[in-house]
Amino acid sequence: MRPEDFILVxxxxxxxxxxxxxxxxxxxxxxxxxxxxxxxxERGIDVWTYEGNVIPNIGLNAVAGRPPEEYNIExxxxxxxxxxxxxxxxxxxxxxxxxxxxxMCFPSxxxxxGQLFSKADDLDxxxxxxxxxxxxxxxxxxxxxxxxxxxxxxxPIWDPQLMADEVRRVAKKGCRAVTFSESPAKLGWPHVFGDxxxxxxxxxxxxxxxxxxxxxSSSTMLALEPGAPIDVMITLTPxxxxxxxxxxxxxxxLRRFPxxxxxxxxxxxxxxxxxxxxxxxxxxxxxxWTGQDFGxxxxxxxxxxxxxxxxxxxxAGVAQRDAIGVDSMTxxxxxxxxxxxxxxxxxxxxxxxxxxxxxxxxxFTHENAIRIYQFDPFAFRPKxxxxxxxxxxxxxx
Amino acid sequence: MRPEDFILVxxxxxxxxxxxxxxxxxxxxxxxxxxxxxxxxERGIDVWTYEGNVIPNIGLNAVAGRPPEEYNIExxxxxxxxxxxxxxxxxxxxxxxxxxxxxMCFPSxxxxxGQLFSKADDLDxxxxxxxxxxxxxxxxxxxxxxxxxxxxxxxPIWDPQLMADEVRRVAKKGCRAVTFSESPAKLGWPHVFGDxxxxxxxxxxxxxxxxxxxxxSSSTMLALEPGAPIDVMITLTPxxxxxxxxxxxxxxxLRRFPxxxxxxxxxxxxxxxxxxxxxxxxxxxxxxWTGQDFGxxxxxxxxxxxxxxxxxxxxAGVAQRDAIGVDSMTxxxxxxxxxxxxxxxxxxxxxxxxxxxxxxxxxFTHENAIRIYQFDPFAFRPKxxxxxxxxxxxxxx
Numbered sequence: 106m107r108p109e110d111f112i113l114v115x116x117x118x119x120x121x122x123x124x125x126x127x128x129x130x131x132x133x134x135x136x137x138x139x140x141x142x143x144x145x146x147e148r149g150i151d152v153w154t155y156e157g158n159v160i161p162n163i164g165l166n167a168v169a170g171r172p173p174e175e176y177n178i179e180x181x182x183x184x185x186x187x188x189x190x191x192x193x194x195x196x197x198x199x200x201x202x203x204x205x206x207x208x209m210c211f212p213s214x215x216x217x218x219g220q221l222f223s224k225a226d227d228l229d230x231x232x233x234x235x236x237x238x239x240x241x242x243x244x245x246x247x248x249x250x251x252x253x254x255x256x257x258x259x260x261p262i263w264d265p266q267l268m269a270d271e272v273r274r275v276a277k278k279g280c281r282a283v284t285f286s287e288s289p290a291k292l293g294w295p296h297v298f299g300d301x302x303x304x305x306x307x308x309x310x311x312x313x314x315x316x317x318x319x320x321x322s323s324s325t326m327l328a329l330e331p332g333a334p335i336d337v338m339i340t341l342t343p344x345x346x347x348x349x350x351x352x353x354x355x356x357x358x359l360r361r362f363p364x365x366x367x368x369x370x371x372x373x374x375x376x377x378x379x380x381x382x383x384x385x386x387x388x389x390x391x392x393x394w395t396g397q398d399f400g401x402x403x404x405x406x407x408x409x410x411x412x413x414x415x416x417x418x419x420x421a422g423v424a425q426r427d428a429i430g431v432d433s434m435t436x437x438x439x440x441x442x443x444x445x446x447x448x449x450x451x452x453x454x455x456x457x458x459x460x461x462x463x464x465x466x467x468x469f470t471h472e473n474a475i476r477i478y479q480f481d482p483f484a485f486r487p488k489x490x491x492x493x494x495x496x497x498x499x500x501x502x
Numbered sequence: 503m504r505p506e507d508f509i510l511v512x513x514x515x516x517x518x519x520x521x522x523x524x525x526x527x528x529x530x531x532x533x534x535x536x537x538x539x540x541x542x543x544e545r546g547i548d549v550w551t552y553e554g555n556v557i558p559n560i561g562l563n564a565v566a567g568r569p570p571e572e573y574n575i576e577x578x579x580x581x582x583x584x585x586x587x588x589x590x591x592x593x594x595x596x597x598x599x600x601x602x603x604x605x606m607c608f609p610s611x612x613x614x615x616g617q618l619f620s621k622a623d624d625l626d627x628x629x630x631x632x633x634x635x636x637x638x639x640x641x642x643x644x645x646x647x648x649x650x651x652x653x654x655x656x657x658p659i660w661d662p663q664l665m666a667d668e669v670r671r672v673a674k675k676g677c678r679a680v681t682f683s684e685s686p687a688k689l690g691w692p693h694v695f696g697d698x699x700x701x702x703x704x705x706x707x708x709x710x711x712x713x714x715x716x717x718x719s720s721s722t723m724l725a726l727e728p729g730a731p732i733d734v735m736i737t738l739t740p741x742x743x744x745x746x747x748x749x750x751x752x753x754x755x756l757r758r759f760p761x762x763x764x765x766x767x768x769x770x771x772x773x774x775x776x777x778x779x780x781x782x783x784x785x786x787x788x789x790x791w792t793g794q795d796f797g798x799x800x801x802x803x804x805x806x807x808x809x810x811x812x813x814x815x816x817x818a819g820v821a822q823r824d825a826i827g828v829d830s831m832t833x834x835x836x837x838x839x840x841x842x843x844x845x846x847x848x849x850x851x852x853x854x855x856x857x858x859x860x861x862x863x864x865x866f867t868h869e870n871a872i873r874i875y876q877f878d879p880f881a882f883r884p885k886x887x888x889x890x891x892x893x894x895x896x897x898x899x
Contacts, residue, residue, distance in 0.1 A: 375776030
């Protein structure tokens, strides 16, 4: 299959929230308390302020289109980053430039689980902020271009019952994905081993809502030894995903919620053949004294039934796709982060998927994402206008 | 190739030290201070005592020959474990039963880096203990059956110059492997990022001594969240190896000691395709701001040049052998630990290596180990008597 014939749906991109995002989605009562985008003239950067917290945007989070020679981790301003980071019209143009039909966008300044809002004293206000965030994301960010975005909500993470309510509320608007933490205990909440999150998990299972665990969603980077180069951390951070999957697997969550779906966002795929083999080995060798019981299933099958996986460029995962399962692997663009292949994603994907059957290519590039997230772009645009070639042809510059 | 035609050299087994080990290897002055094996009648177990430390043997460390239904982590006694754990003659019989020609045995009660001895107030005495340990291991344990064991020394880890001296001393006796920690900082010593260990690394490079980093050699298990099943820890412990390799790679050690060799003992191989791809990606994408420089090489090549890898049963690694490098992969038996395939290792290996060329099978089963550890079993036994079939035929029971 030629790159221009791909249909690309990315299950992991990021939005740098625009300064105006709360303008139209809050009850009057709460408007003055909303997060505000403020210019720090001295540092030449823009920051968000909320309840005494000051949150800058980090350079590496918005480097799309820059050469690696210019990457750095300094805070930045709206002026310094591509308009497509925060402007929906420019975002869609950037998607078209890259031939990308569909995109699911993770939050930035509110953190992956929206936990910024949990830091308020007034949690009733915080709940209004979460709802406003989700309404902006679903109705304004995604809603401006129907059929181009997979909506993704944030949870009021301080209360599992409120989380469940919000999952059900946004599901009515067609949002069937929600962020959660790869390790809630690291954020100060209970881990997945008890029943604390059951109302949330039950609502997600009922609504067919996918729980997306993005790398970094535990706000915990790998602890570096004194003197360790930062490259150690960059190399190993994806392993938090392996840890999260391992926690969930050996917890009772997957067995108690047999239809619950988790996405391991930006977690890569190359480590999966090893991990799937390892969990079966641990089960077969140690379950007699550890007490694990999966009935007539193997842990690897349970994992495949409950998790979906993402790759940006991951030759090892693609090569071992049959061990991982071709129905669980999805592609991601990661725009505008530093791992993104934008604006050459079709060519990057083509190189990785060379020699694969059209059937498998279609699963990886869009069919799995469409099925897993109940996303229906073809209701809004004829399929033949959804290809890389067709989208790129719409760009005028 | 049929299983009975394999020649098997295991680069990772374990010795449960016998009570008599210090009898013949200490100057008289120190004999009374040597570690002693003592019976704890109340608990029905044997323990070692040394300078106020009491060290039991752990059940899982000596389960060879037992069904998984009987595994547990309770302390145990010499009476409860196979004689082959600690008796050299029985050990060789157990190797013959399993068709294993050669074996490298890691220490047990003194810990992987011999760090038990560093806990003494009198470090001159401790150095004598380390030397006695190594002399016992090389001359008595390995020396009783020439050509059957790859000797492996422990280091006086509290002093890099003494470590260098000991590496050179035992090299004269033919010992060209030494244990070290996957994360010395976790044991309270400096990490590999400075120059603290340079005398040790220099001696190893000079002597062609392989530094073996066994899983668990940081005495750090993965931190479990409250309520986490122990299966999480068992699943993820091998990742300490990935962390250790990552630390060494991005440190300057491999670049400053271009001929230094590390063995990632019991670290598995299935994660390597992912990791090798990841380190190249991190380098190409981030080196401009992190400042890494490998000249005209890629990190993956540097890793392949400096590390050797082990598998017990690791289909994912074998399947991806070309991405890992067929000259870097070695087989291990892990006798008498709970991960061991004893006494059915030949059949386990045959199943894993099915369909591979004889050339690659020979590399994995013995040729790589023989080359990396400068081990020469064929000087002591004609090659045709080294096969699984020939060794099993020597067993009378």
